[in-house]
Amino acid sequence: MNYTTQMDAARKGIVTREMEIVAKKEGIKVEKLMRLVARGEVAIPANKNHKNIEPEGVGNGLRTKINVNLGISKDCNDVEKELEKVKVAVEMKAEAIMDLSCYGKTQEFRQKLIGMSPAMIGTVPMYDAVGFYDKELKELTAEELLKVIETHAKDGVDFMTIHAGINKETAEVFKRNPRLTNLVSRGGALMFAWMQLNGKENPFYEHFDKVLDICEKYDVTISLGDACRPGSIADSTDPSQIKELMTLGELTKKAWERNVQVIIEGPGHMALNEIKANMMLEKKLCYGAPFYVLGPIVTDIAPGYDHITSAIGGAIAASTGADFLCYVTPAEHLRLPDLNDMKEGIIATKIAAHAADIAKGVKGARKWDNEMSDARKNLDWNKMIELAIDPEKAKKYRENSRPEDEKTCTMCGKMCAVRNMNKVMSGKNLNVLRDDE
Incomplete structure (x- = not known):
């Protein structure tokens, strides 16, 4: 029996190779996974052209996954350094890598990335559009923006951030409700600017059916971007964020009607006490679709330590509903991350994800x-x-820092509670000041 996407297969009762691999990784029955994929509660991003992918599932009841952002910019355009990051990210078992390159002709880097990475690959086509055509933003046409999406899909990208929720209605809500930090989503700000400069509707929203044509053809998962994600705790859970989320819910249903898998992107910066409610809102307004969050960063005062502020928020978010965490590095808000920044960001985010999985009762x-x-x-x-x-x-x-007694560490030495309890509980003598008899 033929199928177009993982969701289409699941709805037809077809167990795909990707479903079998994910079910084995998660320790669940493939029939249960298939039901979750059919309902849209789990996505398996796996482009038909990404031949060496080791599939992962994102969503309800599964392990919390993490994403690593990479890519070149105009100021830091060393492709070899970024490819070295890719190797290390794969070695550190990141489940996803997003190429956020925003300078020059990015296709060569993207194709190398897809060819060498078993992790699922994501991109933001809007970042690529200006360099792809060597045109200023205002001059880009709707057809050209759609063509960039198709190019990424052909290359084998597994999931794409599409900022389709920042339509004219959402833009008007944003303009009527001033923010402290305006729009901080790079792709969202570019799309808002395009709309304002051209006086037109967001082409990704207006031509969403054409976006779905591309995604269905290659089985690309749409990661519906949050153009209005808060860039400060002052702006979280405001009218712009919620209006866009409602629009993303409507687009989710349209995508599912075409058997296109969906992930919803979310905040951003957010105070601790708002996180749980935001997770509930997303699951309610977007019909249980997997939720992908950046952080949330829980305080705005820690440049250089935002891998920590993000891990705090990420652990709470994932324990209360988020399924996918985008890593944040110590370089956030300051510079393009180097290799060590990337490592610290991965570890901090993996800690948050694992802590959340314990709280959620994820199997194993x-x-x-x-x-x-x-x-x-x-x-x-x-x-x-x-x-x-x-x-x-x-x-x-x-x-x-080696201790005198190799069984202990230099914090406690022979006063080590573990050492002493082991001895006492086994009926042995205990010497703290002198060598054991």
């Missing part, structure tokens, strides 16, 4: 923690390092 999530706790009880330092989310750093810290 606690097993890793229990194994680490057992290694700590047994003072098995090699096993602790092996199990660490960042073994390289754990090993470095251990080796940089």
Whole structure:
């Protein structure tokens, strides 16, 4: 039986190779996964032209996935450095990589990225449009913008951020409700500017059926972009954000009618006490579609540490409904991340995702923690390092400060509670000041 997309297959009762792989990774029955894909509660982004992909599922009941942003800019256009980041991101088991290149002819880099990455690949075609045609923003036509989407799809991109929700209605709501930080979404701001400069409707909204034609043909998952995501905690959960979210819900239903998979993108910057309600709103207004959040960054005062502010918000978001976390690095708001920034961003986001999976009761999530706790009880330092989310750093810290008693560490030495409890509970003598007898 033929099918066009993963959703189409699921609705026809066809178990695809991708579904089998995802079900095995998640430890669930493939029939259950198929039902979730059919309802749109899980997406499996897997472009037909991305031949070496190792598929992942994003959505309800599955492990929280993370995305790594890469790509060149005009000021930092070293392709080799970005390709090195790709290698490391794959080694660190990031489930997704987004190419956010916004300078020059990006297709060569994008094709190399897709060819070498088993992780799912995302892009934002709007970033590419100016360089693709070597035209100023105002001069781009609707047909040309759609052509960029088709080019990315042909190249094998698995999911694309499409800012279709910033239509004329949403733009008017934004203009009537001033913000502290206006629009901070790069693609959203470009689309808003295009609309204002040309006095026309957003072509991705006006011609959404044509966008769906492309996505259905290649099985590209639409990641419906949040042009109005808050760029400060002052702007969160405001009329612009909610109006756009309502529009994204309407577009989700249109996409599902065509068997096109959908992910919804969300905030942004947001105070801790608003996160849970925002997760509920997205799931309600977008009919349970998978939710992809940047952070949320929970305070605006920590440039250089926004991987931490983001991980705090990400853990809360994912534990209360978000399915996919976009990493944030220490370089956020300051510069293009370097390799070390990327590593720190990945680790911080993986910690947030795993903490959320424990809270959500995702199958097998606690097993890793229990194994680490057992290694700590047994003072098995090699096993602790092996199990660490960042073994390289754990090993470095251990080796940089060696204790007198190799079973302990230099924090407590022979006063180590674990060492002493092990001895006492097994009926052995305990010496703290002198060598053991």
